[in-house]
Amino acid sequence: MDDKEKLVPVLRKSTLAAGMTDEEVRELLSSAQVRLHDYPKGDIVFHEGDMPRSLYILLAGEVRILKDTFSGRQIFLSEIDEPGDMFGEVYEVLHQPYDMYVETASKVRLLEISSTLFTLEAGGQLTRSALKVQQNLMRIFARKAYFMHNKIKVLASGSLREKIVRFLFQQLGSDGKVELGISREFLAAYLAVTRPSLSRELGAMQREGILSVEGKMIRVLDMDRFEEYL
Numbered sequence: 001m002d003d004k005e006k007l008v009p010v011l012r013k014s015t016l017a018a019g020m021t022d023e024e025v026r027e028l029l030s031s032a033q034v035r036l037h038d039y040p041k042g043d044i045v046f047h048e049g050d051m052p053r054s055l056y057i058l059l060a061g062e063v064r065i066l067k068d069t070f071s072g073r074q075i076f077l078s079e080i081d082e083p084g085d086m087f088g089e090v091y092e093v094l095h096q097p098y099d100m101y102v103e104t105a106s107k108v109r110l111l112e113i114s115s116t117l118f119t120l121e122a123g124g125q126l127t128r129s130a131l132k133v134q135q136n137l138m139r140i141f142a143r144k145a146y147f148m149h150n151k152i153k154v155l156a157s158g159s160l161r162e163k164i165v166r167f168l169f170q171q172l173g174s175d176g177k178v179e180l181g182i183s184r185e186f187l188a189a190y191l192a193v194t195r196p197s198l199s200r201e202l203g204a205m206q207r208e209g210i211l212s213v214e215g216k217m218i219r220v221l222d223m224d225r226f227e228e229y230l
Contacts, residue, residue, distance in 0.1 A: 004029040013084030028129035033117035037110050045102040054112035055089035061108030067100045160201050163191045165229035180216040
Protein backbone atom coordinates (compact mmCIF):
# COMPACT_ATOMS: atom_id res chain seq x y z
CA MET A 1 0.00 0.00 0.00
CA ASP A 2 1.53 3.34 -1.07
CA ASP A 3 1.50 6.52 1.00
CA LYS A 4 -1.48 8.05 -0.79
CA GLU A 5 -3.58 4.89 -0.44
CA LYS A 6 -3.08 5.07 3.33
CA LEU A 7 -4.56 8.59 3.25
CA VAL A 8 -7.99 7.53 1.96
CA PRO A 9 -9.57 7.07 5.46
CA VAL A 10 -7.96 10.33 6.71
CA LEU A 11 -9.18 12.38 3.75
CA ARG A 12 -12.66 10.92 4.13
CA LYS A 13 -12.80 12.79 7.48
CA SER A 14 -12.22 16.12 5.73
CA THR A 15 -15.14 18.37 4.80
CA LEU A 16 -13.46 18.71 1.42
CA ALA A 17 -14.20 15.03 0.70
CA ALA A 18 -17.75 14.96 2.09
CA GLY A 19 -19.99 12.64 0.07
CA MET A 20 -17.12 11.10 -1.88
CA THR A 21 -16.74 7.38 -2.41
CA ASP A 22 -13.41 5.69 -1.75
CA GLU A 23 -12.85 5.54 -5.51
CA GLU A 24 -13.43 9.29 -5.86
CA VAL A 25 -11.03 9.95 -2.96
CA ARG A 26 -8.42 7.79 -4.70
CA GLU A 27 -9.03 9.71 -7.92
CA LEU A 28 -8.46 12.97 -6.05
CA LEU A 29 -5.27 11.70 -4.44
CA SER A 30 -3.89 10.44 -7.75
CA SER A 31 -4.00 13.91 -9.30
CA ALA A 32 -0.73 15.66 -10.13
CA GLN A 33 -2.15 18.74 -8.33
CA VAL A 34 -2.18 16.86 -5.01
CA ARG A 35 1.03 16.24 -3.09
CA LEU A 36 2.28 15.26 0.34
CA HIS A 37 4.63 17.56 2.23
CA ASP A 38 6.39 16.95 5.56
CA TYR A 39 7.48 19.86 7.78
CA PRO A 40 9.71 19.82 10.87
CA LYS A 41 8.60 21.48 14.11
CA GLY A 42 9.00 25.28 14.03
CA ASP A 43 8.85 25.52 10.25
CA ILE A 44 6.74 28.09 8.39
CA VAL A 45 4.17 26.61 6.00
CA PHE A 46 3.59 30.03 4.44
CA HIS A 47 4.40 33.62 5.37
CA GLU A 48 2.13 36.65 5.60
CA GLY A 49 2.10 38.35 2.20
CA ASP A 50 2.86 35.15 0.28
CA MET A 51 0.62 34.33 -2.67
CA PRO A 52 -1.14 30.99 -2.13
CA ARG A 53 -0.11 27.90 -4.04
CA SER A 54 -2.38 25.34 -2.39
CA LEU A 55 -5.10 24.67 0.12
CA TYR A 56 -3.93 22.46 2.97
CA ILE A 57 -5.35 19.42 4.77
CA LEU A 58 -3.68 18.35 8.01
CA LEU A 59 -2.75 14.67 8.08
CA ALA A 60 -0.64 14.57 11.25
CA GLY A 61 0.73 17.01 13.83
CA GLU A 62 -0.38 20.53 14.76
CA VAL A 63 -0.06 23.95 13.16
CA ARG A 64 -0.80 27.40 14.55
CA ILE A 65 -2.20 30.35 12.64
CA LEU A 66 -0.44 33.53 13.74
CA LYS A 67 -0.04 37.22 12.96
CA ASP A 68 2.62 39.74 14.02
CA THR A 69 1.82 43.31 15.03
CA PHE A 70 3.84 46.29 13.81
CA SER A 71 5.63 46.32 17.18
CA GLY A 72 6.62 42.66 16.75
CA ARG A 73 4.09 41.08 19.12
CA GLN A 74 2.84 37.69 17.99
CA ILE A 75 -0.95 37.22 17.97
CA PHE A 76 -2.38 33.71 18.16
CA LEU A 77 -5.38 33.32 15.83
CA SER A 78 -6.13 29.61 15.73
CA GLU A 79 -4.77 26.09 15.98
CA ILE A 80 -5.28 23.14 13.65
CA ASP A 81 -4.67 19.74 15.26
CA GLU A 82 -7.31 17.33 13.96
CA PRO A 83 -6.38 15.06 11.02
CA GLY A 84 -8.61 16.00 8.08
CA ASP A 85 -8.92 19.68 9.09
CA MET A 86 -8.35 22.17 6.26
CA PHE A 87 -6.89 25.68 6.14
CA GLY A 88 -5.86 28.29 3.56
CA GLU A 89 -8.68 27.44 1.15
CA VAL A 90 -10.21 30.93 0.95
CA TYR A 91 -6.91 32.54 -0.07
CA GLU A 92 -6.17 29.85 -2.65
CA VAL A 93 -9.59 30.06 -4.29
CA LEU A 94 -9.64 33.88 -4.30
CA HIS A 95 -5.94 34.17 -5.25
CA GLN A 96 -5.39 36.68 -2.45
CA PRO A 97 -2.13 37.02 -0.47
CA TYR A 98 -2.14 35.66 3.08
CA ASP A 99 -2.80 38.18 5.85
CA MET A 100 -1.40 35.78 8.49
CA TYR A 101 1.16 33.00 8.62
CA VAL A 102 1.19 29.35 9.66
CA GLU A 103 3.87 27.76 11.85
CA THR A 104 4.21 24.08 12.74
CA ALA A 105 3.88 23.32 16.47
CA SER A 106 5.18 19.77 15.94
CA LYS A 107 6.38 17.59 13.13
CA VAL A 108 3.62 17.92 10.52
CA ARG A 109 2.41 16.16 7.39
CA LEU A 110 0.13 18.08 5.04
CA LEU A 111 -1.79 17.25 1.90
CA GLU A 112 -1.47 20.24 -0.44
CA ILE A 113 -4.04 20.67 -3.21
CA SER A 114 -3.73 23.27 -5.97
CA SER A 115 -6.95 25.05 -7.00
CA THR A 116 -6.15 24.18 -10.63
CA LEU A 117 -7.50 20.73 -9.74
CA PHE A 118 -11.09 21.96 -9.41
CA THR A 119 -11.12 24.82 -11.94
CA LEU A 120 -10.97 24.84 -15.73
CA GLU A 121 -7.88 27.06 -15.85
CA ALA A 122 -5.83 24.23 -17.29
CA GLY A 123 -8.53 23.37 -19.85
CA GLY A 124 -10.51 20.16 -20.28
CA GLN A 125 -13.31 18.70 -18.18
CA LEU A 126 -13.43 18.34 -14.41
CA THR A 127 -13.20 14.86 -12.91
CA ARG A 128 -15.95 13.55 -10.61
CA SER A 129 -13.78 14.15 -7.56
CA ALA A 130 -12.98 17.71 -8.68
CA LEU A 131 -16.69 18.46 -9.07
CA LYS A 132 -17.32 17.13 -5.56
CA VAL A 133 -14.52 19.36 -4.26
CA GLN A 134 -16.18 22.38 -5.92
CA GLN A 135 -19.53 21.57 -4.30
CA ASN A 136 -17.99 20.98 -0.89
CA LEU A 137 -16.02 24.23 -1.03
CA MET A 138 -19.28 26.12 -1.62
CA ARG A 139 -20.73 24.53 1.53
CA ILE A 140 -17.53 25.26 3.47
CA PHE A 141 -17.59 28.93 2.46
CA ALA A 142 -21.27 29.18 3.41
CA ARG A 143 -20.53 27.77 6.87
CA LYS A 144 -17.61 30.17 7.29
CA ALA A 145 -19.85 33.10 6.35
CA TYR A 146 -22.37 31.97 8.99
CA PHE A 147 -19.55 31.58 11.52
CA MET A 148 -18.37 35.14 10.81
CA HIS A 149 -21.94 36.43 11.12
CA ASN A 150 -22.16 34.93 14.62
CA LYS A 151 -18.70 36.19 15.51
CA ILE A 152 -19.62 39.76 14.52
CA LYS A 153 -22.66 39.57 16.80
CA VAL A 154 -20.41 38.47 19.68
CA LEU A 155 -17.70 41.08 19.06
CA ALA A 156 -20.32 43.85 18.78
CA SER A 157 -21.05 43.35 22.48
CA GLY A 158 -19.85 46.06 24.83
CA SER A 159 -18.05 44.36 27.71
CA LEU A 160 -15.99 41.20 27.86
CA ARG A 161 -18.68 39.60 30.00
CA GLU A 162 -21.28 40.31 27.32
CA LYS A 163 -19.00 38.78 24.70
CA ILE A 164 -18.56 35.64 26.81
CA VAL A 165 -22.29 35.30 27.45
CA ARG A 166 -23.24 35.80 23.81
CA PHE A 167 -20.63 33.29 22.69
CA LEU A 168 -21.80 30.71 25.23
CA PHE A 169 -25.46 31.36 24.43
CA GLN A 170 -24.84 30.37 20.79
CA GLN A 171 -23.43 27.02 21.98
CA LEU A 172 -25.74 26.42 24.95
CA GLY A 173 -27.50 23.06 25.20
CA SER A 174 -30.95 22.48 26.68
CA ASP A 175 -29.23 21.28 29.87
CA GLY A 176 -27.55 24.65 30.33
CA LYS A 177 -24.10 23.27 29.49
CA VAL A 178 -21.47 24.10 26.90
CA GLU A 179 -18.60 21.75 26.12
CA LEU A 180 -15.96 23.88 24.45
CA GLY A 181 -14.40 22.24 21.41
CA ILE A 182 -11.59 24.79 21.42
CA SER A 183 -8.76 25.75 23.76
CA ARG A 184 -8.91 28.70 26.15
CA GLU A 185 -6.21 30.35 24.02
CA PHE A 186 -8.33 30.01 20.88
CA LEU A 187 -11.43 31.35 22.68
CA ALA A 188 -9.47 34.41 23.82
CA ALA A 189 -8.36 35.01 20.22
CA TYR A 190 -11.94 34.59 18.99
CA LEU A 191 -13.16 37.19 21.51
CA ALA A 192 -10.22 39.50 20.68
CA VAL A 193 -8.97 39.61 24.30
CA THR A 194 -5.91 38.30 26.12
CA ARG A 195 -6.08 34.88 27.71
CA PRO A 196 -5.45 36.27 31.26
CA SER A 197 -8.35 38.72 30.81
CA LEU A 198 -10.64 35.89 29.71
CA SER A 199 -9.57 33.71 32.65
CA ARG A 200 -10.13 36.55 35.13
CA GLU A 201 -13.64 37.22 33.82
CA LEU A 202 -14.61 33.55 33.84
CA GLY A 203 -13.26 33.33 37.39
CA ALA A 204 -15.35 36.35 38.43
CA MET A 205 -18.47 34.81 36.89
CA GLN A 206 -17.81 31.63 38.85
CA ARG A 207 -17.38 33.50 42.12
CA GLU A 208 -20.66 35.33 41.47
CA GLY A 209 -22.45 32.01 40.97
CA ILE A 210 -23.32 32.63 37.31
CA LEU A 211 -21.16 29.87 35.81
CA SER A 212 -19.36 26.71 36.77
CA VAL A 213 -16.17 26.08 34.76
CA GLU A 214 -14.44 22.70 34.85
CA GLY A 215 -11.86 22.36 32.08
CA LYS A 216 -13.75 22.71 28.79
CA MET A 217 -17.15 22.11 30.42
CA ILE A 218 -19.07 25.28 31.29
CA ARG A 219 -22.45 25.15 33.03
CA VAL A 220 -24.82 28.06 33.59
CA LEU A 221 -25.83 28.08 37.27
CA ASP A 222 -28.00 31.21 37.29
CA MET A 223 -29.83 31.55 33.98
CA ASP A 224 -31.61 34.79 34.92
CA ARG A 225 -28.36 36.59 35.70
CA PHE A 226 -26.68 34.99 32.68
CA GLU A 227 -29.37 36.32 30.32
CA GLU A 228 -29.04 39.85 31.73
CA TYR A 229 -25.89 40.18 29.60
CA LEU A 230 -27.54 39.19 26.31
